[in-house]
Amino acid sequence: MDIEKVFNDFEEELARIRSKANHIIIVTNDGTVLHSTTDATTTRTIAGLVCNLLTSLANSAVRDVDPTDELKYMRIATKTYEVLVAPDKDFTLVAVI
Amino acid sequence: MDIEKVFNDFEEELARIRSKANHIIIVTNDGTVLHSTTDATTTRTIAGLVCNLLTSLANSAVRDVDPTDELKYMRIATKTYEVLVAPDKDFTLVAVI
Known part of the structure; x- marks a missing residue:
């Protein structure tokens, strides 16, 4: 695996998403923040609540309806912003737009 | 208030949403199902999990970031379907597409 290429692809993808989002947060599924473009307080609140609780709960809700399905x-849209949460195997990408 | 007009408007709006969704579920915020176009099991699962838990949790997550904000x-998109959850003061509309 060409680590440099993987890293460049990742940077490009992040720049693409960043061009459309106000903030990006990447957090591991156990809540460790890998990357954030917003302040620590907002990062901690969004990472903790949106990622851990909401994602795990949504995942179990989806599996309850159909065990073979997957989130x-x-x-999540509020009066002032939208949060896109894309959970993956090891981490969750959150874009605040 | 012209009850008949309110009811007709409601039926029209439901038909409009129904034309775009596979199923519609309307549930009060304490979990009572007012209307559903899907089977009882799916209704109970979606009403119980998506509406009560997810909505209340998302609402508190939103308020944690900004107490003046509102969900x-x-x-929620899975491999096989999408669920749109629109919470309101007294009830929550869920469209499964």
């Missing part, structure tokens, strides 16, 4: 993403 | 809607 792909969630979009 | 407008959630969109």
